[in-house]
Amino acid sequence: MSERIAVYPGSFDPVTYGHLDILQRGLSVFDQIIIAVLNNSSKNPLFTVEERVDLLKKATAHLDSVTVDSFEGLLVDYVQKKKVGIVLRGLRAISDFEYELQIAAINKSLNPKIETCFMMTSNHYSFLSSSMVKEAAMYGGSVHELVPEPVEKALVHKFGKRSSV
Numbered sequence: 752m753s754e755r756i757a758v759y760p761g762s763f764d765p766v767t768y769g770h771l772d773i774l775q776r777g778l779s780v781f782d783q784i785i786i787a788v789l790n791n792s793s794k795n796p797l798f799t800v801e802e803r804v805d806l807l808k809k810a811t812a813h814l815d816s817v818t819v820d821s822f823e824g825l826l827v828d829y830v831q832k833k834k835v836g837i838v839l840r841g842l843r844a845i846s847d848f849e850y851e852l853q854i855a856a857i858n859k860s861l862n863p864k865i866e867t868c869f870m871m872t873s874n875h876y877s878f879l880s881s882s883m884v885k886e887a888a889m890y891g892g893s894v895h896e897l898v899p900e901p902v903e904k905a906l907v908h909k910f911g912k913r914s915s916v
């Protein structure tokens with residue numbers, strides 16, 4: 752039987768435990784997952800694509816079936832180049848649904864052979880987003896419970912540490 756491979760695309764600016772939860776659960780459905788970091792300078796990311804890839808590699812080092820890559824341009828072109836038929840995305844709230852529906856519909860019209868597969872967030876991470884993590888870290892809040900250690904360190908490096916008054 753051929754291997755079931757999915758591409759998990761996103762900004763991952765930076766990776767959170769919410770992303771990792773989807774990844775971990777995705778591995779119960781797919782044999783291999785390629786995390787594809789979107790090189791999206793237009794979104795004005797906090798971390799460069801190289802930094803985001805590096806943090807993802809550190810955060811997934813224990814997962815043999817996961818590889819980390821980056822891409823520019825259309826997701827459907829990247830997915831086709833990798834000879835993969837499935838895109839994995841996570842769904843949090845209703846607000847995610849509308850956005851994800853649009854992307855999935857556009858991708859489907861660009862390449863009808865590619866399917867998008869959604870996994871629901873775990874309740875525990877339903878509130879968690881990269882932007883929330885950045886906001887918290889920027890104002891010196893602890894993000895220890897929200898992101899893996901290398902990400903926490905990288906955020907402290909970017910924003911500095913709050914003095915323990």
Ligand code: ADP
Nearest residue numbers: 760761762763764769770840841842872876879
């Ligand atoms: P994008 O800019 O493409 O939305 P993100 O890095 O924000 O990139 O998200 C990548 C994917 O991970 C998206 O499908 C998003 O819905 C999902 N995701 C992000 N955070 C969570 C979370 N806490 N629980 C479940 N899925 C999540």
